Amino acid sequence: MTNVEAGVMDQELRSFESALLALDRQAVEARLDRLLERTDRIAAVEGLVIPILESVGERWERGELALSQVYMCGRLCERAVDRILPPADPRRSDQPPTAIAVLEDHHLLGKRMVYSALRARGFEVKDYGRRTVASLTEAVETDAIEVLMVSVLMLPSALRVRDLRQRLDELPRPPHLIVGGAPFLFDDELAAAVGADAVGRNSADGISLLAAYCDAAGRDGASGGSGGNGASGGSEPAPHTGRQI
Template identity: 30%
Template structure:
């Protein structure tokens, strides 16, 4: 390690640790973490007060376009190495039942779930970490083979909530109590409450929850009566057609799109898809904030990459016209359109 001083407190070590991520220096990053452990800082604090906030900061820097995707990937790889090093150093032995920790199908944010898994392990549970994007059928067959005290499901992106719900239901049919966590359920867990599933805001709360039999087995009913209007299911069926027509509309109204490189076209198609997927998830939980918060985020990301965010307003208009017979979707799109217009990204040329 360089001239960096090794601190004995996570807050003091944090700036140096971030520097290690910035320089993609994994040996130095591991050394910062192990120095804290050697100085007597509990492993749980190293994970939650050093690794977790640094990862969140990595995301902010990526979002502001200060860090490339490659820098973000390098930093995430280092965080994974550090988590492994902390886990090896602490080396706890299980004294309690088995908890299965898994990410929802299509969910690649495995590191937050891994942090939760390690904290549960440090608290004496025997943890099986299944990692990113676990298909529901595989998870269920795993649960049938091993006797689990509970299964903890992670979801970082709200657009995955409809899948999350299916996965929760599938686990319950195997008679295993489910708890959930991750940013995808909303900062305050409001979408977990709506789906009728116990939620924990962070790893220590997850550890408290699995130890609380009553809270773990409480299954308030899901509040999804609004799905009877079929808007969610119909929107999902029309996904491909909506993306194709939105791209054609952009080509017509924004001349620059006609000259896009294949890579630019790819990311435009992805963004058009995310708009449909977040809209569908908002319909699923009947909460416009899921969609408006996403739209604000998208405008911010595009603006920081010098992509004309005005295109978002045009696409919201276009989807609004295509979905004239969808009153709930129309309302969400209109609210988002007003927000986008207010952000300075005017929907008209």
Template identity: 40%
Template sequence: MGRQILKDFVKVGKQMKQRDSHTQLFLDALLSMDRIGSEIVLRDVAAQHQSFEDVERVITETLVIIGDGWEAGDYSLFQIYMSGVICEETIARMLPEFRIERKNSPKIGIGVLIDRHALGKRIVKAVVQAEGFEIFDFGDGLSVDEMVDKTMAYRIDVLMVSTLMLPSALKVKGIREQFDQRKLKTRLIVGGAPFRFDSSLWQQVGADADGKNATAVISIIERLVDRQ
């Protein structure tokens, strides 16, 4: 029993060291539902690094910690919900300051396949918009057929698909198969928890790339579009 307690203590100590001060401060602010404090932390990150990438990193790390805490029974579902709301509100206020103008933007579509957990999609959409790209939000809980139909209707050049659960991620293969059957040249980018857990899953389902985070998606879009 004593050895297990010691192991748990060491594990927690390592986790705390891995979190930088901004992540810890942002975590404390979110759990306290402190909107002003949360924004102050993120603006300090932006001021230090002059980019949105580190802001996104702090948000993502913190939301993962809160999600893990909820699964462990440490945090409530209401804290999960409010953390997402505060993050979305803060991003909406900050991103216009990073917005750039872009000419000849490819048409980009984004949607959540099967699942309805949309926070990740909203963050990616906000970052892509801030980079000057034209993006169409297809919504959440979409079927494979709905995703393909919307892609064709809007003449999408790059489709970004977000999933939360593994069964939903595996259905991306159906999108690729329909693209091939209809001879669509639309590029396919996937993202979400299943693809973070399995680094080769995006290849297994026939995607063109795996967007690890919102800022990484920008360079992926530019690379894929240049290849067309």
């Protein structure tokens, strides 16, 4: 990319983010459409939507944006991407079977935000809604889920991940387990303590962690992978590391 092209792209990113934070859906779609005149759909998603979702997540981490803004940005991005990359698009294929669920709690915002971000990134994800340990384990086995993302709100639910981990480890192919939610934000050691393989602190982390898994497992991931081309050779991610990014 030349300096001129990089400058143009930077300008595009800034105006796209402004439109998102202003919750201006028409402007969001118009800026995406304008980019589509110069590039293909996948490049548009990777060049515009993903960097903005990552930026929004980082700004929330730094206290510059509020959760409500992150949520609304994710919803707008999800709708915009669905317009140009429908759920059945074959380019969403060759992804590890992935599912997301809320463990026990009835409040689904965190899961919804991660789900929106993953879909905006082009990942196809099964939404299991609210589950108990038993029903979630059963669904994972039935659907041969390879990556399981679990969101919790309350501390007892976070501690229940330990039971979930034990049940999952009894399956023939235990899934890679990524956790997130408020209790994990207040204790850096909690995810490892309950046996998670990774913890996400915001919805953009969900994208990074899933993309990293795809890289490590030699899967293409969504729309060609973020920084990974599926050529890394099929090594399985190390389980139970409680890795935090």
